[in-house]
Amino acid sequence: MSNKPTIEEYLKNIEERMFKAYRCVDCGSLMAIPSGSCYECGSNNIDWAEVSGKGKLISFTVIHVAPDEFAEETPYYVAIIELDEGPRVSARLLGFDPLKPEEVTLGIPVILDYEKGKSGKTYLAFKPA
Ligand SMILES: [Zn+2]
Numbered sequence: 062m063s064n065k066p067t068i069e070e071y072l073k074n075i076e077e078r079m080f081k082a083y084r085c086v087d088c089g090s091l092m093a094i095p096s097g098s099c100y101e102c103g104s105n106n107i108d109w110a111e112v113s114g115k116g117k118l119i120s121f122t123v124i125h126v127a128p129d130e131f132a133e134e135t136p137y138y139v140a141i142i143e144l145d146e147g148p149r150v151s152a153r154l155l156g157f158d159p160l161k162p163e164e165v166t167l168g169i170p171v172i173l174d175y176e177k178g179k180s181g182k183t184y185l186a187f188k189p190a
Pocket of ligand 1: 085086087088089090099100101102103104
């Protein structure tokens with residue numbers, strides 16, 4: 062496989078606001094986080110997969126104390142999103158006040174977005190749909 066997805070490309074896609082998931086060529090299962098092999102069948106025959114960018118909020122946490130790289134950005138949300146296509150991904154959650162987590166409702170529909178951090182890096186993020 063010459064076109065096998067790499068973590069570098071995965072991150073570059075996010076930087077370019079063109080997030081893609083992974084698909085196992087052998088069994089068709091989808092993965093939204095970088096992995097060298099399929100969670101379902103163990104195959105390492107992985108290719109890129111386009112996703113709709115739609116999903117729902119499964120869980121979230123507010124980060125108050127972050128590594129140096131993100132310290133300036135606190136507080137912020139990190140959420141687990143289940144994509145409509147099935148796989149789950151960890152991403153920032155936008156559109157809510159990080160000081161009012163009681164206003165965030167689990168299960169709400171969310172849509173893919175991106176956030177440019179103070180570090181200049183672009184992060185995968187989701188916002189209410
Ligand atoms: Zn597989």
